[in-house]
Amino acid sequence: MPRVKVQRKSTSIDMTAMCDVAFLLLTFFILTAKPKTEDPVPVDIPASTTVLPIPDDNMLMLTVGQSKVYFSVDGNDIRKQTLIQMSDKYGVKFTPEQQEKFSGLPIFGVPINQLAGFLDLDAEGRKAFKQPGIPHDTTANNELSDWIREARRVDVSLHNRALRISIKGDNKEEYPTIKKLIGVLQKQKINKFALITTIKSDPKK
Amino acid sequence: MAELDTSGGGKHKGGKVRSKKASTRVDLTAMVDLAFLLITFFMLTTTLSKPKAMDLVMPDKDEKTKDQLPVAASRSMTLLLGANNKVEWFIGEPGKSQPTTDNYGKNGLRKTLIEKGKEIQQSTGKYMVVLIKPSDKSNYKNVVDVIDEMNITGVQSYAIVDIMPAELELLKRDGNY
Numbered sequence: 001m002p003r004v005k006v007q008r009k010s011t012s013i014d015m016t017a018m019c020d021v022a023f024l025l026l027t028f029f030i031l032t033a034k035p036k037t038e039d040p041v042p043v044d045i046p047a048s049t050t051v052l053p054i055p056d057d058n059m060l061m062l063t064v065g066q067s068k069v070y071f072s073v074d075g076n077d078i079r080k081q082t083l084i085q086m087s088d089k090y091g092v093k094f095t096p097e098q099q100e101k102f103s104g105l106p107i108f109g110v111p112i113n114q115l116a117g118f119l120d121l122d123a124e125g126r127k128a129f130k131q132p133g134i135p136h137d138t139t140a141n142n143e144l145s146d147w148i149r150e151a152r153r154v155d156v157s158l159h160n161r162a163l164r165i166s167i168k169g170d171n172k173e174e175y176p177t178i179k180k181l182i183g184v185l186q187k188q189k190i191n192k193f194a195l196i197t198t199i200k201s202d203p204k205k
Numbered sequence: 206m207a208e209l210d211t212s213g214g215g216k217h218k219g220g221k222v223r224s225k226k227a228s229t230r231v232d233l234t235a236m237v238d239l240a241f242l243l244i245t246f247f248m249l250t251t252t253l254s255k256p257k258a259m260d261l262v263m264p265d266k267d268e269k270t271k272d273q274l275p276v277a278a279s280r281s282m283t284l285l286l287g288a289n290n291k292v293e294w295f296i297g298e299p300g301k302s303q304p305t306t307d308n309y310g311k312n313g314l315r316k317t318l319i320e321k322g323k324e325i326q327q328s329t330g331k332y333m334v335v336l337i338k339p340s341d342k343s344n345y346k347n348v349v350d351v352i353d354e355m356n357i358t359g360v361q362s363y364a365i366v367d368i369m370p371a372e373l374e375l376l377k378r379d380g381n382y
Contacts, residue, residue: 012230012232015232015233015234015236015237016233018233018237019233019236019237019240022237022240022241022244023240025244026240026243026244026247029244029247029248029251030243030247032251033247033250033251034251045256046345046346046349046350048257048259048349048350048352048353048356049353049356049357050257050258050259050353050356051257052257052258052259052260053255053256053257053258054255054256054257054258055258064345166258168256169345169349170345171344171345171346172344172345172346173344173345174341174342174343174344174345175286175339175340175341175342175343175344175345175347175348176341177345178345178348179339179367182263182365185263186263191262191263191264191265192260192261192262192263193260193261194258194259194260194261195258195259195261195349195352196256196257196258196259197256197257197258197259197349197353198256198257199257200353
């Protein structure tokens with residue numbers, strides 16, 4: 001009886017297609033990924049049924065948590081120019097290095113006279129630094145209002161568009177803080193702004 | 206995982222030395238491994254649910270505008286946001302009608318808004334106007350919840366207004382402040 005010889009097949013699989021798919025997905029995820037900006041205070045945002053996504057750029061966001069207000073605006077050029085105008089206004093000087101650092105800073109909440117020292121810290125130091133929030137309570141010392149105004153001016157002069165303003169508040173934040181913030185915005189004739197919420201499943205009516 | 210050489214070269218026939226044809230295949234396994242590792246990383250780090258923006262339009266605070274029309278008390282509903290996630294509502298002017306304490310959510314405020322909206326539509330022929338008055342004891346979530354209820358129930362006209370002392374008294378009396 002002759003022995004049937006089993007033909008030995010190559011054990012390797014053609015990986016080309018798999019590789020294609022993998023890199024396609026990888027490209028997609030890399031392009032859609034956005035570096036997560038970490039909030040200085042934990043902010044638990046409320047849920048609503050709104051489905052409108054927040055725009056990707058041209059945003060000024062005011063983060064509110066533990067009665068403190070933090071300021072963030074999109075665009076490195078806007079941030080830098082805003083800092084220059086603010087330093088002129090308050091007479092606080094910033095070195096070019098500090099300006100460069102500020103343009104890469106996604107969110108901050110320190111009074112302007114402490115800002116230079118805050119910018120000199122490295123990334124770790126900044127994380128450990130307890131940010132006191134931007135002063136906004138009294139009418140005499142309303143830095144927040146100036147930051148917002150200057151950022152709006154810069155956006156108009158650099159890109160000729162109106163900055164969209166949004167408030168990101170914590171669930172447990174007491175209303176007076178929000179009221180003050182809305183008051184600041186309304187003084188600048190900003191009557192339309194957005195509240196940042198997460199999605200809640202659509203309720204049955 | 207080495208690839209078997211399946212090309213049958215290397216049999217010298219006719220004495221001519223032929224150069225060995227190397228296989229053009231590259232082992233892609235390592236590359237795929239790396240790609241999937243990175244995919245996993247990016248998938249886990251991206252936030253899939255993007256935050257949403259709820260637009261809010263505040264009434265103009267400018268004192269110069271005089272062309273504001275008074276709203277009939279019969280079709281204005283006032284919501285007083287108190288402490289402990291409670292809301293009080295009444296129709297008309299404060300003091301003249303008794304407020305009802307309600308809670309947020311499907312069976313509380315939403316039901317009231319839909320019912321009263323229909324009643325006012327039938328009796329006056331016009332839509333209901335809702336005044337939202339958050340007290341100092343209410344929190345941000347309450348405000349967002351109420352605005353959300355407005356969007357869900359389709360209230361056309363609503364505004365966030367400052368609370369009046371008389372209304373604070375109502376909240377205090379009912380133990381919601």
